[in-house]
Amino acid sequence: MFNLIKKDLIIQKTQIILFIPLIIFLILFARDISPIFIFLVAGAYISANAYVYDGMVESNILLNSLPYTRKLIVTSRYIGAMVYMVLSMAMAGAVLYLFDYSYDMMDMAIAAGLFFIFAAIAFPLFYILKPAYIGVVMFIGMIALAIGFQPAARFLERNLITITDFITSLSTTMLYLSGAAIAIGLYLISWIISQFIYQRKVF
């Protein structure tokens, strides 16, 4: 499994070199965007690229001809996504810190939660969709995210307060914990669905 996770790093050597400039670009040219968005982009960067690469060539045939089981291929994808998310967010955090861009741990946590939800929806889709459409779907998804993120964040902020007010009986910790539980729960369900789809996939 380690080999399958490491494979994404080998494939994306150039993209990884572009990673830090991308974060710096976001910091410099989009000063007022939420750090949550930066963390989300950073966290999803490697996994999203990995799917694009795997969709471009018939790499499913390669991976499935090597001594790997289908189960292992999907498992590596889900575990790898978490590993890369943590590493990338830590790196983005370090870059933000160096550029004196203020953020707190909660931004990271919310971004991680959003990533889990985003990945939970996107990953199974990637296994269903034909490789040719993946790029298009990614592109539309990214645009939708870029357009919808700010209003959604504002809406969430407003409603988060309402919700917090509403559940004053619950502590904030409790609230965030349940948010985390939902995000991780969705990710786990998505994992099971992807296993189911990939087992039956025809190459």
Add this chain to the structure above:
Amino acid sequence: MENVIELRGVSKALKAFTIDNMDLQIKQGFVTGFIGANGAGKSTTMKLIMNLLQPDNGEVSVFGLDYASHEKEIKDRIGFVYDSNIFYESLNLKDISRIVAPAYKRWNHQQFKAYVNQFELPLNKPIKKFSKGMQMKASIAIALSHDAELIIMDEPTAGLDPTSRRELLDIFQEVMVDGKRTILFSTHITSDLDRIADYIVLIDEGKILFDKPIYELQEQYALVKGSTELLDPDTEAYFIKIDRSPNGFQALTKDATKVKEVFGNHVVIEEASLEEIMFYMKGADSHYD
């Protein structure tokens, strides 16, 4: 003689294509040529053997093991070559070997380097800049560098120029010298097989028409030419398929000795090439095997 691959009663229905109740045995230690027209079912069968497709019914076993419980073990012992590029095309061969090598228990880096040198492959050039022949050679170098006992190649010579084809066939011959390996090699260029194949399997419309040693084919099958007056329902039974023209008939038989006995000097009997056998067998009734 042991079978390295066995398909028993395998059925698979795809959108435009069906394999129904297929039985196939590939013998260990030999080169088996898998022939058939485009779309005859060669690639589908190869995919079933590689577990890229799972049969609807029946069993596929490789090295006597089934995929359900021994997938990793089986694939660790197989080297594969496909007709199209399956490697990440923006990567160079060095990076591809970094991805592939750790997957195999017995990856031999020295061996890989030796093949890379022999094939004169650049290590630092992206695969997409490779010619078709170089891509094939790269696939073959990888397939041969982990001590695979079974090498499965789907149309490895397709799209290659004659010089590269010859080179590849020489390599396959070298690979077979130690006698431990088995090669299953699909192609629609039958002349590739005259030199290297020990067995020939012919497939048409998802059905195996025959599975025979090549010498037997050369001995038994023949092209027969003669006057149409010689044909009647009794004599026609000696032929698999008959082409009639105003000048006479031309037909394929799978019993050259018998035809010689029956027709004597009234017909001309010629050796049938694999291509001719393939051509005449196509569409002929499958009860001839």
